[in-house]
Amino acid sequence: MLNFFKKNAALVWAKNHVQKTGEFKKNSEKNQEALLLSLVQTARKTLFGREHDFENIHSIREFQEKVPVADYEDLKPYIERVKKGQANILWTDTPEYFAKTSGTTSGSKYIPISKEGMPFQIAGAQSALFHYIAQKNNADFVNGKMIFLQGSPEMEEVFGIKTGRLSGIVAHHIPAYLQKNRLPSWNTNIMEDWEAKVDKIIEETEHENMTLISGIPPWLIMYFEKLTEKHGKKIKQLFPNLQLLVTGGVNYEPYRDKMEDLLGGKVDIIQTFPASEGFFAFQDDYTQEGLLLLTNHGIFYEFIPLEEYGKPETRRLTLKDVELHKDYALILTTNSGLWAYSIGDVVRFISKDPYRILVSGRTKHFTSAFGEHVIAFEVEEAMKATLEKYPAQIMEFHLAPQVNPAEGLPYQEWLIEFEKEPENLELFRNELDSQLRKRNTYYEDLITGNILQPLHITPLKKNAFHEYAKSQGKLGGQNKTPRLANDRKIADLLEIYKL
Template identity: 50%
Template sequence: MSLKSFAARIFAKFIDRKTRKWSENPIETQNKVFKHLLETASSTDFGNDHNFKSIKTHQEFTKQVPVRDYEDLRPYVDRVVDGESDVLWPGKPLYYAKTSGTTSGAKYIPITKESMPEHIKAARNAILSYINETGNSHFVNGKMIFLQGSPEMEDKNGVQLGRLSGIVAHYVPGYLQRNRMPSWETNCIDDWETKVEAIIDETLPEDMSVISGIPSWVQMYFERIVQRTGKPVGEVFPKFNLFIYGGVNFAPYKARFEQLIGRQVDSIELFPASEGFFAYQDTRNEKGMLLLLDAGIFYEFIPADQFYDKNPPRLTIADVEVGVNYVMIISTTAGLWAYNIGDTIAFTSVQPYRVVVTGRIKHYISASGEHVIGKEVEQAMKEACDVQQVIINEFTVAPQLNPNDGELPYHEWFIEFDQNMSFDKKKFSADLDQALRNQNSYYDDLIVGKVLQPLKITTVPKDGFKSYMKTIGKLGGQNKLPRLSNDRKIASFLESLS
C-alpha cells in the first residue's frame, strides 16, 4: 500500500468521526447554522430590510423573509454584481457562478469566502466516506478525470465569474494535481465535441482509476472511447473502479454504462449546485444521500403539492417525513435567503437525514391533473427496462393533448434506444405505462376513467438528444436534459428528426 493510500484511510476515519458527531445531533446542528447566518448578515442591506436583529425563531423568520426564486432576489443580486458591498452577505463575493436561467437569462450566483470551502469539503468527504466504508483507497494513486466546464474566468466588477465546475477546478488539492486530468489547456476548450476528443487523446495512454461527471456526458466520452479502440472502457482502463456523478438520476443510464464498461464499477452520487453542495452518498448500504446540515446551509421544506398555495407550510428538518415530495428552500453563507433552488427531494431516512432528488418543481406533467414528476418516470423506465433487459441512451416525456383522429390525449415518451436492441416494443410500452400507473394514482385514475389513453413511444434516432442540446447551446458540461415537460417545446424538435 502506498503512503498516499494509507494516509487516505487514516484521514477517512477522522472525517467519519466528525460527520457522525453532527449527523447524530441534526436539530442542534441546524439551529447553530440558523443562528450564525442571521447574526453574520444582520447588518447587511438584506438583513436590515428584513429586520434580522429581531428574529429569534424559525417562525419569526418565515414571517419576515418570504420564499424567493432568482427573479425575486434579483434586485439584490444585481446590486451585488454592480459592485456594491454588504448587500446579501458581508463584503463582496469571491466568485459568481454563472448558470443558465429560464426567464432571467444568465444567472449570477454569489459564492463567498465562507461558502466556497463547503463545496470543496463536501466533494472531498464524499470520497473519504467511500474509502472509510469500503477500505478501497488504491484508486488515489491512479489518474482521475473530472468532466467539467472551462476553468477560465472573467472579471465582473472586480469579482471572478465562471461556471461552478470551472471555479472548483482551481481548488483541486495539491496532492491530487499530478493525478488530475484533463490538462488545463484541454479543459479550456469550449466546444464540447472537440473537448471530448482531446480528453480521449490525453486519457487513453493513462492509468485511469476514477471518472466523474454528469452521466449523459460521461456516456458520450465512453462511447467515443469504444468507437476509437474497439474495446470496452473497462478493458481500456483496467484499474477504473469508481464513477462519481451528480445532477441526474443514474438509474436510466446504468445498463448502458455497464455495457460500455464491460463490467460493474462502484459509484458515488453527489447533490451539488451553484447555490451549494447539499448532499452526498455516505453509504452503499442505504438508499439516499446524507443531507449536509453543518455546511453553512439552513434548510426549509415545502410539501410539493402545497407549494403553489397562498401560504404553504415551511418545515424544518424536525418536521419532515420519509417519502413525502418536498421543494427544498435554502438560506446560505453565500447570501441566499429562503431561496427556492427549484429542486424537489424526498427523505429516505431521518436517522440520519438522507434524501433522493425527485425532480424539479417546474418539470412535471399535469396537463390533465396527474402531476407526474421526474422520480416517477425514471422509476417507471427502470422497471420496464428490467423486464426485457432493454438499454436506452436517453429519454424525455411530454403531453400530447391534441392527437389526430379524435384520439384521447396521452403522454408521449421520446426514447433513444440502444441501436443493437431487439425486444417487444408493444410489451415494453405496456410495461412502462403500468409501472407509471403503479406509482401515480392520479395518472391511473385518468387512464381508468378514459381521460387519457395509455402512453405512446416515439423512437428518437441516434444522437437525437445531443442534437437538441446542441441547438440550444447546452451540449456537454453540467447541462442536463429535462426528463419531462408540461409543454411540447422539446417534443416539437424531436418530432422533426423522425
C-alpha cells in the same frame, strides 16, 4: 514509496474524517436552528437584513414570518447591486465568486459564493471520497489518473468578482495532492467546443492508468462510447484499474444499464448532489441508495410539501417535521447570502437517522397538462421497473403532453432514444403505462376515466438528444435535457429525429 505513503495517508485521513462526521449526523436538528440564527446574526446589518428586520429574529418561526420564500427573480434586484460591486447587500462582503448558470426566465443567473461558502463546496466532494475510502478500506485510486469533468476554468470579472461556471471555479480549489494526477490538461479544459474537447480528452487519457472518473452520466456515456468505438474494447479492458465513478447533476439509475454495458466490469459508483448554491448531499454508503444531507455545511434547509408549492399558504417544514417517502421542494438559506431561496429541486427522504434523501425531480420539470402532476422520480421508477421485465437499453428520454392529437383522446408522449429496443415495443409500452399508473393515482384516474388514452412511445434515432443539445448550444458540461415538460417546446424539436 511515494505511492505507498500517499495511499496510507488517504486511509488515515478518511477514517479520522468519518469519525468526526458522526456528531453532525446525530445533532442535525439542533445544529440547523443554531446555524440559521448565526447566519441571521451575521447578516443583520446588510441591506437585506435591515429590510427584513433581522435584529428581531430569534427563532425559525420568526425567520419564516419575516422572510418569504424567494426565487432568483425575487433576489435579482439585490444581486444586480452586488454585481456592481456593492458590499453588505445580501451578505457582509462582496462574493468571492459568481457562479454563472443558464436560466429560463432570467437569462443568465449569477449565484453568489462567499469566502465562507466556497470551502464547503470543496469539503462536500472531499467528504464523499473520504467516506468511500473508509468504507472500502482502500485508497488505491489516489495513485492513478483522475478526470474531474468541468467547464472552462477561465474566469471573467464582474466589478472585481471572479465569475464562471461552478465546475470551472472548483478546478482552482482541487487539493494539491490530487493536482499531479488530474486530467485533462489546462489547455483542453478551456476548450469551448464540447465535441472537440471530448476528442482531446480521449487523446490525453486513452493510454493512462485511469482510476477515478467524475462527470454527469450523459457526459460519461459520450466519453465511454467514443473510447469503445475507437478501440473496440470495453472500458474496463482499456482502464483495468478504474475503481470509481463520481456522478452528480441527474439521477444515475436510468443510465445504469447502459453504463454497465459500456464498462464491462465492476466499478463502484458514488452519487453526489452539488449545485452552484451549495454542495447539499452525497452517497455516504456506496452500497445502498440515498444521499446523506449535509446539515453542517453552512446551509439551513426548509421543505415545502410539493402539493403545496407555489400556493398562497404553504407550510415551511424543517428537518424535525419531514416525513419519509414524501416529495418536498427544497428551500435554502446559505452563508453566501441566499435567503429562503427556492432552488427548484424536489427531494424525498428515505431515512431520518441519519437524514438521507433522493433527488426526485424539479419543481418546474413535471407533466401535468391534464392534472396528473407526474414527477421525475415516478417516471424514472416506472422506466426502471419496465426495463426489468422487458430488457432494453435507454440512452435518454423526454416526456411531454399531446393535448390535441390527430385522432382519439389526448395522451402522454414518451420520446425515447433506444440503444437497444425491446423485443416487443407494444408490450414494453403497455408495461410502462401500467407502472406509471401504479405510481401516480391521478394518472390512473385519468386513464380509467377515459380522459386520457395510454401513453405513446416515439422511438428516436441514435444520437437524437446529442444532436438536439448541439442545435440548442447546450452540448456538454453540466447541460442536460429535462426529462419532463408541461408543453411541447422540446418534444416538437425532438420529433425531427424520430425513426
